[in-house]
Amino acid sequence: MAKAEKTNVMRLLDAAKITYKEFTYDPETVDGLSVVKSIGEDPEAVFKTLVTENEDKEHFVFCVPVCAELDLKKAAKAAKSKSIAMIHQKELLPLTGYVHGGCSPIGMKKAFPTFIDETAQLFDQIYVSGGKRGFQVCLSPSDLCGYVKAEFADLTKALN
Template sequence: MARAPKDHKTNALRELDAAGIPHEELFFDAEPTMTGEEIALSQGEDPDAVFKTLVTQGKSGGYYVFLVPVAAELDLKKAAAAAGEKAIAMIKARELLPLTGYVHGGCSPIGMKKRFPTFVDETAQLFDTIHFSGGKVGCQIRMNPDDLGRLIPFQYADLTV
C-alpha cells in the first residue's frame, strides 16, 4: 500500500469521518490499464471482496448505483429487476463526472453529488469487510458492508451474470 497523499480526503472519506463509521483508507499506485481484478490481486486481496461501483440509467430516466465484485459482470436484466425498471443501461463515461462528481475508476457509492438508489451484490454478505473505491483512482475503502448501510441506504440483490 502506498502512503496517503496530503490531499487524500475525498467526499466519500469526509462523509465517513463525519458519520463516525469505522472504515480503513487504503492507497495504492494504479496503472491506468489495470483492471479491478488486477488491482485486487496486486494488493493481496480476494477479488470477490473488492467491489466496483457502476452507475446506470433506467428506461424511466432514473439513475441507479450498483456494487458488484470486480471480477464479475453486472447482469443488466437482474439489475433492472432489482430497480423495478423495464431495462437498464450503463451511463456513458463522459456523463459520470457531471452526474456523480467522480471519474471512471474512482467512483464511490458514498459522497456522490446526489444520492441514487443503490444495490449491492448479495455476495457482499459473505465477507466481514469489503473494499470499494474511496472516491479517486488509487484510493479504496475497506469496511463492513452493514456499516456501509448505516451511511447510504441500499438493498442486497443477485446482480451478476
C-alpha cells in the first residue's frame, strides 16, 4: 500500500507535535461548500483562509467558516487598520506560497498577523486547508491559534 502523501502543513504540524487528522477530496474542488460536502462535515467547522491587505499595504490572514462571509469592517477593527481589502488572486501564490483553493494559515512564506473567527472556539476540532488542493487538516482551534500566533475575533457578517 502506498504511503499517504504529506503536505508541508502536515510536516510542520508533525514537527510541532500537534495532533491532527488529514482528509482528502477531489483537488478540482476549490469552493468551500463543495469541500464540506466532500468531507461530510459541519460547514461552520470548516474554515477558509483569506489573505488581505490594509491601507498601508500590510498583509493580514483571516480564517472564517466557509458558510460565512468576512466582514471587512470587523476585519479592519481586529487588525487595527482603517480599511481591509482582499488581495488579488494573482498575488496569492507569490505572497503566501499557496494557490487559490489550497491556502492554509499554516506554513505561509511569511508569518502574517492572523485572526480566526471566534466561532472556532465552539468546536473541539476545526478544519483548515492542508496547504494543497485536495487536502484538509482537522485540529483543535487552540492548537491552530497557538501555532500561527493568531487571535480569535468577531469577523463574520451576520446572516439575515
